[in-house]
Amino acid sequence: MAHRHEDHQHGAEGGHGPEGGHGGHSHGVSADADRRWLALALALIATFMAVEVVIGVLAGSLALLSDAAHMLTDAASIVLALVAMRLAARPAKGSYTYGLKRAEILSAQANGLTLLLLGVWLAYEAVRRLVSPPEVEGGLMLATALVGIVVNVVAAWCISKANRSSLNVEGAYQHILNDLFAFIGTAVAALIVVLTGFDRADAIATLVVVALMVKAGYGLLRDSGRIFLEAAPAGLDPDALGDRLVSQPLVVEVHDLHVWQITSGQAALSAHVLVEPGGDCHAVRRALGELLSDDYGITHTTLQVDHAQEPVLQLARPGAADDGSHCENAHGPVHRDEPHDH
Structure with a gap:
């Protein structure tokens, strides 16, 4: 009768490769640091978002309101990331033999989906304003956009300090990065409004933001979908x-x-x-x-x-x-x- 042998080799035991050389303590310290960086970015974004909504209404700027809506999804993505990190850290037990590690992938999918859905709504509003542009307060819009750029640069730096090999953290980072590009576009549009009075620049800037949101959202859904479908x-x-x-x-x-x-x-x-x-x-x-x-x-x-x-x-x-x-x-x-x- 032929000899039969079954064996299992796990990175935690073998200590080989990128995953096997880290002990539980160092991983826990890293996870705590990630949570601190994410929490700091969340505080920055939530504070500025509240101010931006008020200014967006006063200035009549869809680009500012779209940026504020995008920042709301940024905040939601970071909250999801923090919750998912807590769940993923729980040990495997009972029916969940891998633990809840894929909670992070669920979070990434939610981030991608919110980017796409928000992009559809903003695209509709932008087209409507292209057809019938309202009056926009360019100066207020420009000042707010410039402050928004600074806030998002700091928030993006905070999240970049976390472990971006995690699709969960990468999802939150993509949200912030897209918001940074959005504020740059809004600032350019505001400058055009101030210098030329071309109010449609506000809607055009919004459409540029939408394109960036769709690209990032699709990428997150594609990558998280591959993991759920057990692709290599x-x-x-x-x-x-x-x-x-x-x-x-x-x-x-x-x-x-x-x-x-x-x-x-x-x-x-x-x-x-x-x-x-x-x-x-x-x-x-x-x-x-x-x-x-x-x-x-x-x-x-x-x-x-x-x-x-x-x-x-x-x-x-x-x-x-x-x-x-x-x-x-x-x-x-x-x-x-x-x-x-x-």
């Missing part, structure tokens, strides 16, 4: 990875290969590996684990390693049908190597 990390080709694994010494077949992300920056992999009869399953598992950790940064791996039966070796050939597969219904492509390559 961006830039990693599972087929190429499978070919790399099966080319290693003693390995004759790799199937049921899955690569996904638990949350942003935390990739995981599982695979069923067949080795030559008489080969050392333990040594193969260790070698593959090191390869995945060192070359791909994947430290959370589950490798089931079995000895291949002789018929598998006889039938295995490039492009062959799955009639020689170890499993009746392999999930995904089956990667095989010819026997004489080993």
Whole structure:
């Protein structure tokens, strides 16, 4: 009977790669620092937003009101980020075997969706004002926009100090960055209104902001959607990875290969590996684990390693049908190597 060996390698235990070398204490300190930076940015934005709403109404500027509405989503995105960070820090238990790490991805999706929905509303209002532009108080609009630029530069700097490899934090950062661009556009529009009296510049600036919001919102929905749909990390080709694994010494077949992300920056992999009869399953598992950790940064791996039966070796050939597969219904492509390559 063929020897069978199943093993698990986790970054927290192995200490390899970008995720395995950090202890729990340093991660906790980093998370606390992230929360402090986010809270500081939230205080700045919420204070200025309240003032901007009042000034936007007095100046009759849609661009200012759109900036204020955008700042409201900024504040909401930071609140979501803070809540998600708290949830993600909870340990895995009960039915949630990964914990609540994907709360951060839910937050990123909410951020992307609010950007898109707000963009649709602002686009409608901007077009309406292009057709029938109201009178705009350019001087008040310009002064407020300039202060808004300063506030958003400081807020963006605060969030940039947090861990932006988290899609959750990146979502909040994109909100702030888009708001900064929006204020720059509003300031330019206000200057045009002051110098030329061209009131439609206010609506045009709003449409530029909308384009930026749609771009950022789509990017967040796309990236968070990939994680929810268990897609491989961006830039990693599972087929190429499978070919790399099966080319290693003693390995004759790799199937049921899955690569996904638990949350942003935390990739995981599982695979069923067949080795030559008489080969050392333990040594193969260790070698593959090191390869995945060192070359791909994947430290959370589950490798089931079995000895291949002789018929598998006889039938295995490039492009062959799955009639020689170890499993009746392999999930995904089956990667095989010819026997004489080993």
